[in-house]
Amino acid sequence: MLDLYREMRILRRIDDEATALQRQGELGLWPPVRGQEAAQLASARALTPGDFVFTSYREHGLALHRGVRGADLVKVWRGVAGTGWNPHEIRLATQQVIIGAHTLHAVGWALGETIERGEQHPDAAVAYLGDGAMSEGDVAEAMVFAASFRLPVIFFCQNNQWAISEPVTLQAPGELADRGLGFGIPSVRVDGNDALAVYAVTREALERAHTGGGPTLIEAVTYRMGPHTTADDPTRYRTAEEVAAWAERDPIDRLAALLRSEGVLDDEAEREVAAAADAAAAELRAGCVALADPEPLAVFDHVYAEPNRTIERERAEYQRYLAGFADANGFVEVDR
Template sequence: MSYTAATVQLLSPEGTLVESDASAEYLPYIEALSDDQLREFHRQMVVIRRFDQEAANLQRQGELGLWVPSLGQEAAQVGSAFASRPQDHIFPSYREHAVARIRGVDVIGIMGLLRGTTHGGWNPADTNFHLYTLVLGSHTLHATGRAMAMTLDGATGTGDPETDAAVISYFGDGASSQGDVSEALVFAASYQAPVVFFLQNNHWAISVPVATQSRTPLYLRPSGFGIPGIQIDGNDVLASFAVTKKNLDAARNGEGPSLIEALTYRMGAHTSSDDPTKYRLDSEVEYWEARDPIARFETWLRSRGEGEDFFADVATEAEDFAADIRKRTLALEAPPIGKMFDFVYSEPHAPLAAQKQWLADYDASFGSEA
């Protein structure tokens, strides 16, 4: 599936600004961005891609149990993440590495999660970026519940942009087929909850193509629930930012839920346990390679007069970041055996404490290693 007449695109694959009737309402959002903000879009995309590559290498070297790549989806994530505000709550799936970093999460937590040294990786209360969800689609219900609570608590729709909050939930085309997502849409529509469902359509639910999953474009699905949907070029960071900002602003203003389908492509494997060469054609990969989100944005920045020094500095920063992540990942140690019990309940819990003690005694019965 490629772009359609309904696809909102502000930056063409060739790196030129698209000025049309369809893009006119979103261009003011881009015109309001400073040069520093535009540079930050590029910097975040480049650094997170290098992080992604380093993490994949570490997995192949036996240092991670699994890796979930985001290669090719940087624009969808970076643009939408910058459209959020600190008071907004983010509910990710499991490959939103760029969103995590932009929201202030130390991505070593992601490495720890996939290395098996933590069950979470970070405290959502610190950044309003919630934990990764490996149970497909279930977090859309969590997101909707949070958004419903915001409405009931009077935390949204007051007219104060400094405090009004919304929720954004990320998931993929495969997860959109889960029943939990349909239930989330029902409740979001019924309660007019301030939630934006951000569907990253990367065209493959592991080995099942989106054409098999849905006979209609995914952005049309929510209309059956009474929720408006819009389709964007997910490899266009400008479109991702502008459309997400418009929809989050509307949600905070009390205008209810919406769904954004970002057409993008999973350039790598579904996870490191997958081999995409078994089920997809080289020609399809080449089609999307020509629409690379970083390359097109760099072309546009250069056309605006951005100098070579900036791009060189970003490349150096990306290499330094990757080296630091490698060093810190290799230094991660196994947690204490009882740690898995510590965050199950917020208050002391006698049966759990007994289980923790039993495990400690059992482990101690083996004695210390020579």
């Protein structure tokens, strides 16, 4: 539990550092995870290394827990790489910005594994999605396939109350977990700011997935304490009272209170955790500012595995555009 607490504090510290880096012009964008540390890290801890994780853009906790460090956590947000890690090495897919699409990737992966390795294969696909994603057609399709084929999939929904400026109450008159039941998927609603409860329900869902019991939907009720991204101003659509009420349920404070009452966390341990968090933030910053800009035309690499005419045309267009700028001597390349 102390280790989990330590990781939650490190995540919050690097989240703040990345937000600062964006404000200083070092990152193009950053989606803060503040408030969702228990939902992400307690569930991540319940997974086994063979489970394949598919996330959207806010799940920095999953990356941290799977071993992504320093600049690799922010490469994508600086716009210098398509991914910060090798998905196959750490069994964590590249972040998916298309809302809900990765639930189909997770189900496709689980179906493929089941066909190739048989129904009792021990690895699960775990898809992290938001409350807003629950309104997407892709997610409905993913749930139908997962339920029909009894696939080892966990749909881990972080209900953080907001989909940018749309409150969950607009998208769901009832509880999101109830939707899973309609697909025939065992579903559970858990306090997503209670690290131990999150850990317990994720373990249970994994047990089901690993033993041929099929999918589970977990709705972890939590709160996005920060803006949607660094490009968003949440004061335009939510009240200070709401934010203050959720601050009282801060998942890190709650775990700290428990650990202190159990005599596990003392001032010395707290200092060690703070130092580790500062070191992780310093490593992130140093790695980030040292990242070299890629060659601009590299953006067209790896879009398709094989040559593609549309991409080739776009690459040529962009090359002409870039050539239209004067070089260091003031010369412009003329394309005849």
